[in-house]
Amino acid sequence: MTIQAAIGDLSTLLGQRLTCSKGELAQHGQSETHFPISPPDAVAYPETTEEVASVLKICAEHHCPVVGWGTGTSLEGQAQAFQGGVCVDFARMNKVLEISQEDMHVRVQPGVTRQALNEELRATGLFFPVDPGANASIGGMASTRASGTTAVRYGTMRDNVMALEVVTAKGEVIRTGSAARKSSAGYDLTGLFVGSEGTLGLITELTLRLQGIPEAISSAVCAFPEVDQAVNCVIDTIQMGIPVARIELVDIDSVRAVNVYSGMTLPPKPHLLLEFHGSDTGVAEQAETFGAIAEEHGGSGFDWATKPEDRNALWTMRHNAYHAIIASRPGCRAVVTDVCVPISRLAEAVETCRADLKAHDVNGPILGHVGDGNFHAILMFDPDDADEKQRVLDASRRLVDLALSLGGTSTGEHGIGIGKLGYMSREHGPAWSVMGAIKTALDPDNIMNPGKLVPPRN
Amino acid sequence: MTIQAAIGDLSTLLGQRLTCSKGELAQHGQSETHFPISPPDAVAYPETTEEVASVLKICAEHHCPVVGWGTGTSLEGQAQAFQGGVCVDFARMNKVLEISQEDMHVRVQPGVTRQALNEELRATGLFFPVDPGANASIGGMASTRASGTTAVRYGTMRDNVMALEVVTAKGEVIRTGSAARKSSAGYDLTGLFVGSEGTLGLITELTLRLQGIPEAISSAVCAFPEVDQAVNCVIDTIQMGIPVARIELVDIDSVRAVNVYSGMTLPPKPHLLLEFHGSDTGVAEQAETFGAIAEEHGGSGFDWATKPEDRNALWTMRHNAYHAIIASRPGCRAVVTDVCVPISRLAEAVETCRADLKAHDVNGPILGHVGDGNFHAILMFDPDDADEKQRVLDASRRLVDLALSLGGTSTGEHGIGIGKLGYMSREHGPAWSVMGAIKTALDPDNIMNPGKLVPPRN
Known part of the structure; x- marks a missing residue:
């Protein structure tokens, strides 16, 4: 069994920091949303970039799937190991490495959380503005191209990550971008890895833009x-x-x-x-x-x-x-939609959505990052009511169809994972195959978070 | 001869809009900088995306090199056909297709110039902020990831291109991004094509963010x-x-x-x-x-x-x-440097550069987009003085070495072309090979602007 062979080698490498305990596996198989629990075969806790590189070399050798893990707050199953393999948990790589007040940037490890980072920054008069609500890890936020309430002013992770250190599918350590504020030196690999959901490599370090705390x-x-x-x-x-x-x-x-x-x-x-x-x-x-x-x-x-x-x-x-919305209906679960449309079509999108939910007897209060045209309908269902769950999933699909027909996107900030994989072909047409070609070029053995984001391999 | 076979087919497709006249070829072989004149074998003037797709299908079939052309103002030889082939001039694809005042964006063809676009926008109270100085085409500005004096406030082309239509090396038409202000739907292909200098495909349409003209x-x-x-x-x-x-x-x-x-x-x-x-x-x-x-x-x-x-x-x-600087020394030519460093290192970079130029008897006034840490030394030389030209090129190389040692980049906004190809390995290390792998995946026959930006093919 190739996964078991990889686990053997990883155990030699990491000792106690490679675990197959049932509790740990179950915890890393969960998500905050409605996907089934899918535990990995092992959880690794690397402490350095070199260890991550060694982990990926072992996994490459054994063709063992690898899934990155920050805080487990992603909403489309991005961090779940649906094909088994090794979950790389960045909990022990959570340091703020360097703060530059003059340059207004910070170098961090991927496991640091948004709130912990801002705590460390407090004395500097600077802050990191991206705020998705959840106290997510910075590495996870970059991987899903997260944003949230402040994106209207400060942009998304796309705009706030300046440089990365990444371990590729082969276990090679690369650096993308630089500490300069802009560059025209070749393909924007930083932008490519931000939002790639761990399907091209694992992020081991990030340089982030900071903002001055306003007067x-x-x-x-x-x-x-x-x-x-x-x-x-x-x-x-x-x-x-x-x-x-x-x-x-x-x-x-x-x-x-x-x-x-x-x-x-x-x-x-x-x-x-x-x-x-x-x-x-x-x-x-x-x-x-x-x-x-x-x-x-x-x-x-x-x-x-x-x-x-x-x-x-x-x-x-x-x-x-x-x-608050979930608590309004005890025992319910929810599908959280995430469409984003041109702002000129936002009122139409929200009103059409509300009418559609009402017509199909779906309960779905709406919250919106309205400056970006992005809104969430919290579609509640009783987990024991298969018919209601189906009505919710159908409503979610119709809402994506609506957003695409209005020139928008299926996901403003939650990403694809497996939850939105079914919409990628419609949203991107032949451009989805271009994503697949990039994936194949950078991860020929399809070990990096397989089954997510790109077209299934033939 | 494969290029001649392609020209035959292109002539059938485009008629008079495919030219091999000496004047046109010479004009499209020039640049504003010090590279030798390198005329293409033919110049094509497509009028529609479908024609661009047909051009690329023909060139793919015959393995004929293809180079895009906007206004010819790039500074690193990006638009010069050093391996011959077909120059695709976007002069006839220069329309503003759609202005959305509510969404503050505009859809344009790649041949429209920055100034022509802002003329068309004037009555709307909106403007396109990126200003590289030259009246470049928008397609060219996107391809080199241009910026200029206003980037400190409004960002570069990376930040201001929302969506693209691109014809790939196979002649397939794809769309990247959307009219929504943000998206987490897969790899950021828009960001990948912006700055790719025509090495992955030809841009045939752009959706750009606009800004309100300030009060x-x-x-x-x-x-x-x-x-x-x-x-x-x-x-x-x-x-x-x-x-x-x-x-x-x-x-x-x-x-x-x-x-x-x-x-x-x-x-x-x-x-x-x-x-x-x-x-x-x-x-x-x-x-x-x-x-x-x-x-x-x-x-x-x-x-x-x-x-x-x-x-x-x-x-x-x-x-x-x-x-003004060039005119201060009649008959001279110049190498324009473009390093960009973290702003905390900018004073050191400028002063070290000035001392170095003085020590090596090189005449090089400095202009800087100082809010970004980007500055240009205009290194003048007498084109008939081989020794001075060499001193200038050596000084340019030392300045790049300095910028990289300070955590910066060889180019803030001019791009790579062939002029900075020699620095890519030092700047990016193994990440340059990742760029090469993407190029090979998307342009396996290496017909798109060959010899630029990525590592030479084996």
Whole structure:
């Protein structure tokens, strides 16, 4: 058995840091979503790049599948070992290696989490802005090209990873990009590995852009009669050049759920939640200009706050919105959709989605990173009700069809894994085969996270 | 002869739009820099994507080299047909196809120039911000991953191309990316083709992000005693979060040249030239905050202006600086360096470069996109003086060595072509072979701009 032979060699290499204990395997076979538990055959805990290279050389020799693991918070089964093999857990490679205040960048190992990184940065006056909600590992965030609430201002992982160290499928260590802010020196390999979900290699180090902690931060909430008025308000806000740091849509069903869960008293209407970053006068100017635009679009109850406790309450509520929605129906599980459309089509997409869910008796409150045109419907189902689960999966598929027909994408930030593999051909057409050709060139034996993202090998 | 067979078939396809006239071939064999004239065997003027696909199918069948051509302003020989073959000139594919004001994006053909695009956008209140100086074609700018003076605020072509239509080496038409602002749907093929210099396929359509024309624009100049004070002023400016739209360094030799050429009266000191974009109060606040920072770093003569004629005079002077420098020594040619380093190492890089040029009797004024850590030394030589030309090429090589030793890159924005091919192995190590593997996978017969960017085929 090739996997067992690899495990033997890995055990010699790593000793106690290669485990086949049932508990560890089960833990690394789970995800936060609806896929079946799929434990790997072993879990490796490397401590250095050289060890990762040795792990991959052993796996290459034995044609043993390899799946990277950060915190296990991916939503499309990216970190699950559906073909067995070795899970490489980066828990012991979680250091901040170097902070450059003058260059406003940081070099980290992949296992450090977003929150741990920002804790270490606190004294520098700098922060890492990408915030997907979950306290994910930086390596995992890069691998799924994560983003979240702040992407409207600071971009996604695509925009915030400057350079990588990667171990290839052959066990070779390469460096992509540099510490310079830009380069035209050949193919953008950094951009290729970001979002590749561990199918081309394992990331062992990242250089990230940082931002200065703004002098002033204010947050705001505003209610709207209908979703399309909220969306049109967002379009005008962005066209006016107001550099909103966050601008989030919470639909009426989500408002009801967060009111119950977080003890809020928002009126039962679609809301925008905002954050402004800048100087004291800049933040005031942004908030006031936004307030005037919101009023033109029927906004009401506009209120902005600069007190940290008020802001924290607001964004804690937003971050807990998923749990609030799940808690609104005890015992349920959920499929979380992730379509992203051009912002001009966002109101249409949200309203069509809501009507479709209602017509098919699917329960799905909506949360949206509305400045990017990205929104999530939390499609709940009773795990013991096969018919409801099927209705949810069908609704999810129709929503992707809708997004593609509007010029959008099946996934704004959650990635492909196996959950969205079925949409890749439709979304990319012959370009999906180009992805497959790159995969074959860089991982000819198909050991890197096999069965995910690219077309199945013949 | 395979190239002649391809030309026969292309002539049948394109009629008069396939030419072998000596004048046209010579024109498409030139570049603005020091490489020898290398005419292609024919020039094709396709008018549609389908024609480009047919051209590439014919060239694939006959293993005939293909080189794309925009305006011929690339600086590393990217558009020159050093192995002969067919030059595909996009002059007849120069349309703006669709402007979306709500989504702030535009769909264009590759032959449209930067200035023509901004002319068409003027009435919309939007603009395309990337400005490499030359009035290059958008397709060419994408292919070399161009940037220029505004990258510090708006990013490079990497950040501003959302989606592409590309014809592959097989003549297949693919689409990469989408009109959505972000996506996690698989490998970032858009990012892979941007900067690939026509070695993987030909770009036939681009979707670009646009920006709102700011309510207010002001420009400023400030003199500094030494380069390192100017650079430290830039570092503080960026750390303070001042969103400068341009921040350019002009060294003392360049100041002398532009004073003569453009009739300016700048004091003979290193200068920073700046532009601020924002609201009226925002721009005033930015300029004043910058002025205070500059004063701390020994800046003098700080002055800012919002009158369009003053701004235009300043940026015309900056855009003409290269010609001003060349004109300062009639009959000379130049090697233009393009290193980019972490900004913390920029003062050291510039000063070391200046000392090195002086020690080797090389004449090389310096201009820098200092907010990115990118600077150009304009290394002049007498084309009839082989010894001086060699000294210039040696100095250019030492400067790249310096930049790489400081964690930087050989090229911030000009690309590789053949001019920087010799540095790729040092800059990327084994990652260069990964680029080669991708090239082989996507262009197995090596017909797309052969001899550029990737390792030579065995």
